[in-house]
Amino acid sequence: MLNLQAHRLTPVTWQCSPHADERPDSHDISLLVVHGISLPEGEFGGPYINDLFLGCLDCNAHPNFAILEGLRVSAHCLIRRDGEIIQYVDFNRRAWHAGVSSWQGRERCNDYSIGIELEGTDSTPYTKQQYQALAEVTRVLQQHYPAITNERIVGHEDIAPGRKTDPGPAFDWQQYRALITKTART
Numbered sequence: 001m002l003n004l005q006a007h008r009l010t011p012v013t014w015q016c017s018p019h020a021d022e023r024p025d026s027h028d029i030s031l032l033v034v035h036g037i038s039l040p041e042g043e044f045g046g047p048y049i050n051d052l053f054l055g056c057l058d059c060n061a062h063p064n065f066a067i068l069e070g071l072r073v074s075a076h077c078l079i080r081r082d083g084e085i086i087q088y089v090d091f092n093r094r095a096w097h098a099g100v101s102s103w104q105g106r107e108r109c110n111d112y113s114i115g116i117e118l119e120g121t122d123s124t125p126y127t128k129q130q131y132q133a134l135a136e137v138t139r140v141l142q143q144h145y146p147a148i149t150n151e152r153i154v155g156h157e158d159i160a161p162g163r164k165t166d167p168g169p170a171f172d173w174q175q176y177r178a179l180i181t182k183t184a185r186t
């Protein structure tokens with residue numbers, strides 16, 4: 001059973017990302033952003049997403065990593081293909097996941113959002129374990145941060161259209177939203 005104490009999930013693996021800072025208003029946590037990521041693109045299970053978020057990615061490890069040189073990004077959590085959850089940034093702090101972004105006319109979504117990365121690509125179906133874990137995380141987050149209503153759960157592609165495409169058409173919003181409703185009731 002997932003729990004949340006002092007802005008951290010338990011029992012969940014904790015890895016401290018240096019790519020984070022204070023929110024302008026630590027009480028304003030009112031948006032959940034779902035992402036998809038894989039490194040290298042389309043390959044799952046390697047150490048590279050973790051390394052990227054921890055600031056220790058070897059950009060020579062793969063030809064496609066050259067563009068990641070110097071990139072300082074993070075997310076609050078990563079959900080791996082098997083449903084394992086890793087947290088990198090406390091929820092009351094600002095993770096650097098959204099980039100240039102805007103939701104309902106308000107810019108800089110990192111200021112007031114929580115970012116959850118699913119290991120995957122825009123075109124590979126996400127796993128059942130990932131939907132389950134994401135729904136569990138969502139339930140706990142909504143309990144602690146009630147401003148994150150169901151209408152304020154979006155994809156990266158929704159807050160950075162034209163620039164970002166994740167979590168992509170492979171992400172089944174209908175299945176996820178059905179799970180949230182079910183999880184909230186039980």
Ligand SMILES: [Zn+2]
Binds near residue numbers: 034035097166
């Ligand atoms: Zn993203």
